[in-house]
Amino acid sequence: MEKSFVSCKNLSVGYSDKVLIKDINITIEKNANIGLIGENGSGKTTLLKTLLGIIKPVSGEVEIAKNNTISYIPQIRETEDLLPFSVEEILEMGLSRQLKPWQSALPRFKDKFDSILERVSLTEYKKHLFKNLSGGQKQRIMLAQALISSPEAIILDEPTQGLDVYQRKNFMKLLKEIKQEKEFALILVSHIFDDFKGMNFTIYRVENESLNQIDLKQLGI
């Protein structure tokens, strides 16, 4: 278990009245790149949430490495918020676990904010409103928020959904660079097979209530 971030045996996921995926036996190593594909409604998000301990398994076992920090980047539409959050406030939320409720992240984490924003090439947007950014910029800020807590794993649930082709390419290029610089397990759910290019992903497909490892060539990559 030391080297693995999560492992499961004979796992079935779903809800009490419906099993979505059964007999899952996988181990995700701490520095692995895992890709997850499957049709809408096939149970990918339910599987992720079960692996992360948010949803109880229908049956079987899940073992998650303890005291790990895990970051989750949702689809862009899920980050839409009515309140006018500044970019700094979005980053500060990523430190919620480290900070006491009444503590402010600034000035203590100012340098960290600056270096992370520089890494995602959005330094000049620090004071901007998150909702006024483009889709690609928003996802880069969400990536910065995910990175700020130095996580052992980052889970991206269709992060490029809704982005135009340039924004998508830029985001995936940035993710690839960061993955080369830092050590963390990466789990990427995507319908866009090109997203899996060049990062040595182990791909799993959810199909007919089962999870099967497939070759990148089967996706035409």
Add this chain to the structure above:
Amino acid sequence: MNEIIESLKFFLAAFYVVIIASASLSNSGIFLYQRRSLFLGAALPQIAGFGLLISALFTENKIITYAVVLVLCVLILGWHSSKGSVRLENDAFIGIGFAVSMAGSLLIMAKSSAETHAYESMFKGGILASVPKDIYFTAAICIPALLLLTIFKRRLLMVNMAPVQAELNGLNKWRIYEYLQFICISATIIISMESLGTMGTFAFLLFPVITLCPFAKNANCLFYLCPLLGIIAGVSGLYVSIEYDLPAGPSIVGVLFILWILATILKRVIKLR
């Protein structure tokens, strides 16, 4: 002039109550707005009023009555936001809550004894009749609720905006922060209803946040500006009500509405420049 000062002194308790309740409700409105549940704020006072009426049939103890209704409101908010398979659409839920509780309240008031008639003021609001006891009662509930929502705001906002990440960070175990919000918001609404009525209560939840959101440089400043705007509107509305002998609730709503209109025009002018 002296006459005005004397009459304002006579209504001093009302001013204190409106200051405390408006600040606390305006603060609660930010969270309801973020959760896209602002219109639940319209149904909730109505439901709470209905609950208070039912409880009044069984007990004369105000604290027990308020506690029962608080639990009812928290359960409604908790059930409404859970992802159960029987989840109703927002609009349907609000409509059912509003219609059933209003009808129920009117039926009870029509057929019940004199005690429940005291609760009629709950729907209209009886702020001008406030006495020092009302100040203490309002302050005892609203100020702790306001402080809790302010102290924990970053975590509460995160739970609302990024629930999965919050859960992964261990910030929402047993939905603790969600229920903290529900308890504070419900308690503020229930306690404010007697003075501000259902209409005034809803107006303070709605107007400050929608008036100030377009001008805010960040979410944090809303937590200072919304209560401030709520207090200004509450005090002005009450003054208008006393000075021109108008009902207090509608006067306060009128001031809030005018401020919102002015803010909308100002925003347009700024945009055109």
